[in-house]
Amino acid sequence: MERNGRKTYAKKLKHKIDNKYQITNKNALNLDNRGLLGTIAGNIARQLRDNLDNKVDKRIYKENNKAKCLKITFWNVAGIRNLEEEWEKLLEYDVINLTETWADEKDRELIENKLINYNILLVEARREGKRGRLKGGMVTAFSKSLNVKSTIIEKLNEELIKLDLNTDKGKLMILSVYMRDRRSENYEKVGKILEDIKEGYIIMGGDFNARTANKGGRESEMMTEEYRLSKDKVVNKEGEVLLNWVSDNGMYILNGNVRGDEQGELTYIGTKGRSVIDYVITNRKTEEDLIERMQVVDNNESDHQRLDLQLNILTKKVHEKGSKYKTIIYEGWSEEDILNYNNKLKELGRPENWNGLREKLKAAVCIKKIRINTSIQKKKWWDQECHAAKLELKKTRKKYIETGELKTDYCECKKKYKKIIEDKKRLTLEKDWSEARKDKTGKKFWELINKQRTKKEEISKKIHMVEWTEHFAKQMGGKVVEETRQLGKEEKIEKNEDQEITQEEVEQVIKKLKKKKAAGEDKITNEAWIYGGKELQENLQGILNKIWNGDEDLPEEWKMGIIKPIFKKGDRHKPENYRGITLMNTGYKIYAEILRKRLEKEK
Template identity: 25%
Template sequence: MCQQTSQDRQGKKGGGVALYIKNVHTWTEVEMNVGDSCVESLWVKLKGVKNEGDIMLGVYYRPPSQVEEVDEAFFKQLTKLSKAQDLVVMGDFNYPDICWETNTARHRLSNKFLDCIGDNFLFQKVEKATRGEAVLDLVLTNREELVENLKVEDSIGDSDHEIIEFMILRKGRRETSTIEVMDFRKADFDKLRELVGKVPWEARLKGKTTEESWKYFKGTLLRAQKQTIPLCRKDRKYGKRPAWLNKEILHDLKIKKESYKKWKLGQLTKDEYRQATRECRGKIRKAKAQNEIKLATGIKGNKKTFYKYIKSKRKTKDRVGPLLSEEGEAVTGNLEMAEMLNDFFVSVFTEKSGGVPNVVNTSRERVSLEDRIHKEQVKNHLGKLDVSKSPGPDEMHPRILKELIEEVSEPLAMIFEKSWQTGEIPEDWKRANIVPIYKKGNKNNPGNYRPVSLTSVPGKIMEQVIKEIICKHLEGNKVIGNSQHGFVKNKSCQTNLIAFFDKITSLVDKGEAVDVIYLDFSKAFDTVSHDILIDKLGKYNLDRATIRWVHNWLDNRSQRVVVNGSKSCW
C-alpha cells in the first residue's frame, strides 16, 4: 500500500506532479518559500531508519513553453535543497537540445539549467533517450553513488515517455569513530627510549625461537609505548578545528553570537547586528583565502595536507559501498561490507599446491657468514621509514620505530637473522589488514574495489633485506636479461618505451612490416603461482635458506578487511 502526495496544476488541465510512497516509510512534505505557486514541483523528506540518513526526494515537471522566471524559481529551489545530505530529483525537464555526453546545449535556457547543475555539483544519471531520440526525463542527485541500476524501460499505456527505474542505495549516517590512535603530540619519546634502551636484548633473546623472540620484542615495545604515549580518538564527533579558524576568528564569532542575542533582546538595532555579521564574514573569507594560499605555496613540502584539504571539499566521497549482495539487496553495515569484500578478495586468489619445491639445481646449502644481517643494515631501512604510513595488525607504528632507531635496530637484527637462518616467519608478519579502495564503475560491485594491504612494518623491512640478498645474487650472476624493465633498479616503464620505440622505428625505417601484440593479465599478482617463482629461485642457484624463507613467507598468509574500523574475520 502507498500514500500519495501531489501538486496539481492551477487553472489548467493536465500537468501537475505526484509521489507515491510505500506505507513502510515515514515522510514529511517540504514547503518551499520560492516559486510554490508557479513551479510544478513537489518535495518530501524521507526519514531514515536506524542509523540511515534522511533523503530529500523531489519530482518536477517543466512545460516546454515555461517562461524564464519560472525556471529561475525552480533553480532557487534546487540550489537550496542541494545542500541536503542526500538528494534525488526526478521528472520531465523538457530540455531536448541538451547533449548529456558533452554537457552542451544549443539554447540559452538549456545552458542556464546546465550551469545550475554544475554550480550545485549535481549528477545527471539518465543516459538513454526517454521520448523519441531525446533525453527529456532526468534523475539528478548530489551523491553519484546514491542512484544505481538505472534502467530505461518501455512506456506504460498511452504514454509517449519511457519508464525510468532505479535504486536508491541508502548510506547510514556517519558514525562516531571508536578507533583510538596514538597522540604523538603528547608523547614522551625520551622516556620511551629509556625504557626500551635498558633491555639486555642479547640475553633476553638467547635460546628463543624466532616466534618467541618476536613476541618478546613486540610485548616489550608495546608495554613501554602504552606508558609513554597517550591515545586519542581518530575521528571525534566534533572533529578538529579548521586550520583557518584562529583565535581572532573565534573571538569575532563570539561577538557575532552576542550581537544576535542583544538584537533579539532589543539592545542592538538590526543594522548594528548586520554590521557585526558582515565584519565577521569578511574576516572568515580572508582567513580561508590565506589558508588556501598557504597550502598551495607549501605543496612541495606538505603534499598530504594539501590533498587532504582538496578531498574534504569534494561533494562525492570515496567511501565504501553500499554493496549489493547476490540476492540484489543493499548491504550498508560496515561489518557486513567488510565480510563481503573479504570473501570476494579471497575468491580471486588461486590456491597453489603444497610442499616446498624440489630444488635440484642449487649447490648452496648455507648462507655465508659475510652475508649475515647486521645492525647497520637494519638502521638504514629504519631511517627510510615514512612516518605518515599506518601500522599493520601488529600495531608496530613506523613513527615509533624511526624515533627509537638506535634502541630497536639491534633486537630487530637478531630476530631477522634467526628468521633467515631457520626459515621461521612470525605469525604477525604473515597477516594483513586490507583497506578497500574504490577504482571505477558501480560502487555497489565488490569487483570495483582494489585491496590495499597494511602489513607489519618490521615484516616489510625483513622483506626488503631478503630482496636485497636475492637481487645481489641475481645481478652478480647476470640472471636478469636486458629486456626486463619492471622491478629492476634504474629501469622503468619509460626505459621500456624508449627501447621499444627504438626497435620499432628501426624496423619501419628498413621497410619491414611490424605487428605489435599487447597482453594484460587480469589480476596477475593475485593469480601467479608461488611454486613456479620459488622453483625459479632454486634453478638460479640461490641458497636453500633464502628459498625456504621465501616459501614460508608466502605460505599460510591471512587477511581481514577493515571498513570504517569494523574488521572482518581472518
C-alpha cells in the first residue's frame, strides 16, 4: 500500500513537469524497483521547488550574498605555482582550502604575498628522497576581516587541517581533506572528533580520491536508501570505504544533492579520465540551517574543479575593491622635490642646536602618499596568443566534460597551452636580460635581480619583546650595563681651534652616504643630507663643533639604536633564527665617521 502511494505521488509530480524536465516513462523503466521511483519523485520535487524559487532567488541572492554569505572554497590546485589570475579569484572567499600545493616553507612568502589579508596555515609538502619532487601539501587561509567571535586553526596531520569558527549561528568546524597515504588514520581521527560535536555544524571538503557514483546522499522521508545525482557512475574500493564511513557517522555527500550542483558535476577532468573524487560532506543540521549553495567551478589551471560553498552566516563584506589597495608613505626626491626642499630649508632659517635642526629637516622634506594595487597584475608576457590558447583549451575541455569524447584533443590542447605559456615566459626573460646587458648604468640589471629575489621574511608576531631582549643581550655578550664616569684631568682631550670639525670633513662624509637606506629613530634619511647643499652642511658643522667642544651635550637620541631583526633560516617563531642590524641616527653616523677618520690618521 505504501509503495503504491509513492508511485501515485511520483506520477502526479511527473505529469506536472513532464515537458519541462523531460522525465519519460522510458527513464522511469530504467530505474530498479527498490523504491528508487520515490527517489525520482524527491528529486523532481526539489527541481520544481528550485525552479520556482530561483526566479525570486536570483534577483535577491546577489544582494543578500554580498552582505551575509560566508564563502568557502576547496580546491586541489596541483601546484600553487601553476596559478596565475586565479589568485585574484581566491580573494573573493572568506575561507580558502587548497590541497596538493607542492609547497614548502620556501613558498610561504609567495602565499602570504598573494593572500595578504588572510591568516594562513601551511602544511608543507613532503619530498621523496633528497632530489625527489615535492608531493602533497596543504594551505588553509581565513580572512582577517572575518566577523566571528573566535577562530582556532590546527594541523591534525599532513592530510587534515581543522578550522573552528565561533559564528553568530554557533560553532562551525571546517575540515580540509587530502586523502592520500593516511586514509584509515584520517577517517578514524575525524570520527573521534565528530563524536564530540554530533549536533554541531560540520563541513568537510577536499580531495578524497574516491569514486562513489550516485551513492552517499541525504536520505529523505520518502526513500528507502540514500541517493543523489552524479555524472560519475563508478564506485571504487576507496569509494566504498568513504560511503561506509559517511553512513556510520551520520554524514552525507552534498555533491549532486544541493542547490547549485543538482546534476552532480564532474570534479576531475584530466588525462587519466573524468570522475567525481572531490566532495563536500556535511550533516543534516548544517545543510538545513546554513548551506545556501554549492557549485563546481571549472578552471584551466588544475585538473581538479574548485568546490565553492556559500553559507547563511553573517560576515563582513571583505571583498570590496578598496581591500585590494594599500597606502604607502614615502619621501619624494625628484628634481622638483629637491628644489622645493632647498627652498623650504632657506625659509626655515638656521637653528642653533641639534633639536632645532632635526625639526627643520623633517618640516622641509616632501612627504608623498601612493595607493598600491595589491591585486594580481597582468603578466608582462601574457598576450593575445596566450588568451586565444586559453579560450581554445576551455572550449575543448567543455566538450570533453559534456560528452566524454575528444580526450586526445583535450590532452593535446592542454600540452599546447602549457608550451605557449612556458615559451612566452622564457622569451620575455631572455629579452629582459638582453636589455639589462645593454644598460650601462646597471639599473635594469639590479631591477631584474630584485624581481627574482624572494623578499625578506616578516618578523614573527609570536615572539615577545622579553624574548627579543634576552636574545640580543646574549649576542652582545650577556648583560647590558650602562656606565658613566667623569674624565680625570689627565684624561681630558686637548682641544684647540685646529682640532675643530671642518666643513670639508662634513662634506666628504656626506658625499659617501648611500641612498635608499633605512633611517634611525629620528626618521631622517641620508637623502636629507645629500641634497641639502652647503648651507645645511655649514649648519651641521657648527652644531657638531658645539658637541665636540663640550658646549652642547651629545643628544640622547644619538646614544640609542634600533635593532632590526633579520630572519636567517629555520623556524620563524624562534628568536635565535634571527640576526640583528642596528639602525643609528644619521646625524650621529656623520659625527662618528668624522671621528673614525681622525683616529685612522693618528695611527
